[in-house]
Amino acid sequence: IKQVLSGEWEIERRRDRGERISRQRKEDIRAWWFPEGLRRWHFFGDLVKELGEGMKGLAWVDNASESSSGGRGDRYNPHVNVLVSYGFITRGKFRRIKRALRAALQEPDLIVHYGYTREPARMVHALKYITRATFLDWMWAPDVAASIYNFHNAQVWGKWDGEPVWSLDNLEGDPELAVLPDPLAVESLESGICPRCGKPLDWAGPFPIKALAGMEKQDLGAGYCELEQVRAPPGMKAVMMLRAAGYHGPVIVEGEICGN
Known part of the structure; x- marks a missing residue:
């Protein structure tokens, strides 16, 4: 898709047909498409509900309810989402x-x-x-969970170094809209790279989501959160998080047993 x-x-299809593609011609072809974008899969969810309610702020070219099958939120229903920075796409170009x-x-169907x-607010919501x-x-x-372990779900392309078209100061209404997810950070995390220092991550394993309740954190999007950088004594944060999630058994930290 990317x-x-x-x-x-x-460009590759034209080359396969024997066409010589100059550097300028490549730039012209890329300019007709989308120089920058973000792609991310949703594996579950009711697609009709997403398009009709969750994304109702967008002007849709076709009627989603007539051509998409829906489903419950916990039913496997994979579909890919793409965001691009571009003007309105005509029906001819869309076809x-x-x-x-x-x-x-x-996939002919x-x-x-x-x-x-x-509207900036609707872009942020999307x-x-x-x-x-x-x-x-x-x-x-x-x-499915086993097959997508370590799957690089969020993917971006292009150079994001142009002048800003709008800023968060343009937003009106709900102040929560100004809290943007960070798609570049999500892509780094799913690649096993720390988005802050650029070093490889050594994952310690999953923590129960309930353990994050009441903790200071920044939502990075895609279910990732960045916790505050205050360091607790060795092993103490893990013990506290597990206790908050309802686990009261022993915890082994660096060869020692904590929290008996």
Whole structure:
């Protein structure tokens, strides 16, 4: 999907047909597509509800309820979301995009929806909605959970070094909209890289989500949170988090047993 929407797929197809592609021609092809974007999968959720309620602030080109099958929030229903910074896409260009995606993915019946907005608040809402976690319990689909372990879900492309088109000062209404998720941080985390220092991460293992209640944290999106950097005594934070989650057994920390 990234290859198609960034223009790289078209460039490769033209080369396969024997066409010589100059540097300028490559830039022209990429400019017709989308120079920057964010792609992220949702593995669960009611797609009709997402388009009709969660993303209702966007102007949709087609009627989602007529062509998409819905489902409960805990039913496996994979669908990919893409955000691009671009002007309004005409129906003719949208049809060409759908044809390219169907050909590249070899899915002739692929369903593609497109929505558009120019309002900063709705853009922020779309970003927060798309980067939220939908696979909330591995017991919903244990086989799927095992198959996507270490899967690089969030992916961005392009150079994000242009002048800002708008800022958070343009937002009106709900102040929570100003708390943006960080898609670049999510991509780093899913690649096993610390988004702050750039060093490889050594994951200690999952903690119960209830253990985060009442703790100071920043939501990075996609179910990732950054805790405050105050250091507790060795092992104490792990013990406190497990206690908050309802676990009262022994905890082994660096060869010692804590919290008997």
